[in-house]
Amino acid sequence: MEQEEYLKNDNKRTDGLIDSLSRIGNDPEDLFLEILDVISNTPEPVPLPGRYYTFIYKAKTPRIEYDAHPLIACTGVYNWGFTGINYHWGEGRQYTWEEVGSMFYLVYPNELSDLRSIPYQYFKLNS
Numbered sequence: 001m002e003q004e005e006y007l008k009n010d011n012k013r014t015d016g017l018i019d020s021l022s023r024i025g026n027d028p029e030d031l032f033l034e035i036l037d038v039i040s041n042t043p044e045p046v047p048l049p050g051r052y053y054t055f056i057y058k059a060k061t062p063r064i065e066y067d068a069h070p071l072i073a074c075t076g077v078y079n080w081g082f083t084g085i086n087y088h089w090g091e092g093r094q095y096t097w098e099e100v101g102s103m104f105y106l107v108y109p110n111e112l113s114d115l116r117s118i119p120y121q122y123f124k125l126n127s
Helices: 003-008 017-021 028-039 109-116
Strands: 052-054 065-067 071-077 081-086 091-096 104-107 123-125
Touching: 017 028, 028 052, 028 104, 052 109, 071 091, 104 109
Parallel strands: none
Antiparallel strands: 052 071, 052 104, 065 123, 071 081, 081 091
8 A cells, every 4th residue: 555545545444443442441452452353454564654553562671661562653664673653652662573473453544543542552561
């Protein structure tokens, strides 16, 4: 999908998602699975700068707190991994390829505010 087509996409898959999540509670794993049910039709093997994604991640650095369910705006792709603004942290982060545990699920710009309002961040301490 070309960048212009991505930006203009008006397919909002998240309509009604927030209302349906009210029956689940606040468990981040349950919320993430429900989100994936809605957006899983757009998996990508590699993120592209300028696009939004969510995915599964497990940090390798010992004793570091990380987000196992990042929601990012990809800012760069490199041999070692990629960078992105993590909306759950509110800051830029670095991600290495080996620690990514899923495909990158594309989030359209018109879906971002819905996903940002769902508390599916899963902050964990790597042991």
